[in-house]
Amino acid sequence: MHANAVPDAERVLELVIQSTRAVLEQRGATLPDTIGRDTALFGQNGLLDSIGIVTLMVDIEQNVFDRFHASIQLADDRAMSQRSSPFRSVGALTDFILSLLNGGA
Amino acid sequence: MTPEPVALITGTRKGIGKYLAEHYVKRGFHTEGCSREPVDWSLDRYTHHCTDVADESGVRAMLDSIRERHGRLDVLINNAGIASMNHCLLTPLATAERIFRTNAIGPFLLIRESAKVMKRRNYGRIVNLGTVATPLKLEGESMYAASKAAVESMTRILARELAPFGITVNLVGPTPIQTDLIRGVPQQKIQAIIDQLAVKRLGRFEDVSNAIDFFIRPESDYITGQVLYLGGA
Numbered sequence: 306m307h308a309n310a311v312p313d314a315e316r317v318l319e320l321v322i323q324s325t326r327a328v329l330e331q332r333g334a335t336l337p338d339t340i341g342r343d344t345a346l347f348g349q350n351g352l353l354d355s356i357g358i359v360t361l362m363v364d365i366e367q368n369v370f371d372r373f374h375a376s377i378q379l380a381d382d383r384a385m386s387q388r389s390s391p392f393r394s395v396g397a398l399t400d401f402i403l404s405l406l407n408g409g410a
Numbered sequence: 411m412t413p414e415p416v417a418l419i420t421g422t423r424k425g426i427g428k429y430l431a432e433h434y435v436k437r438g439f440h441t442e443g444c445s446r447e448p449v450d451w452s453l454d455r456y457t458h459h460c461t462d463v464a465d466e467s468g469v470r471a472m473l474d475s476i477r478e479r480h481g482r483l484d485v486l487i488n489n490a491g492i493a494s495m496n497h498c499l500l501t502p503l504a505t506a507e508r509i510f511r512t513n514a515i516g517p518f519l520l521i522r523e524s525a526k527v528m529k530r531r532n533y534g535r536i537v538n539l540g541t542v543a544t545p546l547k548l549e550g551e552s553m554y555a556a557s558k559a560a561v562e563s564m565t566r567i568l569a570r571e572l573a574p575f576g577i578t579v580n581l582v583g584p585t586p587i588q589t590d591l592i593r594g595v596p597q598q599k600i601q602a603i604i605d606q607l608a609v610k611r612l613g614r615f616e617d618v619s620n621a622i623d624f625f626i627r628p629e630s631d632y633i634t635g636q637v638l639y640l641g642g643a
């Protein structure tokens with residue numbers, strides 16, 4: 306990773322929410338009124354199916370690179386596990402990205 | 411975004427990869443290529459990367475650079491490969507590992523990172539190189555043939571995983587072609603392979619590009635997960 310300064314949690318959260326909205330729009334899904342830290346991304350009440358999740362992860366990697374000039378990799382063996390997946394909710398994903406930007410997972 | 415289509419070919423320093431770089435430049439592609447060593451030739455609209463296909467961060471940096479400069483990737487040809495001819499009882503672990511890293515892990519990394527770029531335009535054509543050593547069960551080539559069998563299996567499964575993104579994945583399996591790869595193989599061994607083919611001659615570079623041309627045509631969007639062996643192997 307080659308970040309200049311690690312962006313703060315607010316900016317990362319904003320990027321996750323924007324990217325999630327973009328994927329939903331692209332896939333013609335109905336947008337919820339609000340998307341926040343507690344919003345579930347997949348699973349029973351989740352917003353996305355498995356292709357949606359894959360699309361979101363790749364878009365976020367590229368958006369992080371374009372906006373923060375940092376190269377992160379979201380691939381994770383726990384991806385599709387509902388309990389411990391770093392992608393289970395908007396908040397968990399934001400925290401996961403921040404930990405990668407800080408140089409560890 | 412670059413208006414012309416962009417192709418990435420691995421292992422372009424020499425052999426089949428070098429020929430493919432020339433062929434696709436001629437056909438109007440912006441061509442990017444890689445090998446571990448630098449190239450001693452140059453072409454218009456060709457960019458070389460000194461990247462080992464099995465080096466994850468190197469592969470990522472190469473794809474970041476393609477995305478930044480071109481904003482697109484249309485074609486990936488996984489050509490880089492190494493072989494070793496030996497009886498299994500005499501094959502060192504280091505050789506077995508090197509073959510799998512270059513021939514199987516390399517294509518996996520290249521496909522993963524390339525598909526991320528291709529997905530942006532919902533379009534991509536991926537062609538892997540296999541070998542007739544796999545279906546012909548050539549003795550002395552167990553690790554080489556097995557590494558290519560892994561790529562064959564990846565081809566079939568990734569065709570399904572990547573279809574939702576408009577990306578096709580196919581494999582071309584050449585017969586022996588005169589390159590450094592088979593320089594150490596004795597002439598009677600090569601002849602024994604040729605004798606097992608339907609068309610009894612050595613392969614040519616053009617045989618390979620002809621099959622790849624077919625797979626990468628925009629019209630071939632309904633052809634994926636296929637394995638095409640040359641020479642009737």
Ligand SMILES: NC(=O)c1ccc[n+]([C@@H]2O[C@H](COP(=O)([O-])OP(=O)(O)OC[C@H]3O[C@@H](n4cnc5c(N)ncnc54)[C@H](OP(=O)(O)O)[C@@H]3O)[C@@H](O)[C@H]2O)c1
Binds near residue numbers: 445
């Ligand atoms: N020739 C045949 O008879 C034959 C038959 C069937 C299939 N094939 C397949 O066709 C492909 C090309 O073979 P070829 O005959 O052209 O072989 P070659 O003449 O030996 O060339 C191999 C190319 O791959 C590059 N390469 C090797 N390891 C690499 C790595 N780890 N990372 C990046 N580049 C690497 C080499 O450059 P550097 O050394 O600079 O890295 C070189 O440019 C291979 O996949 C091979 O299995 C060939």
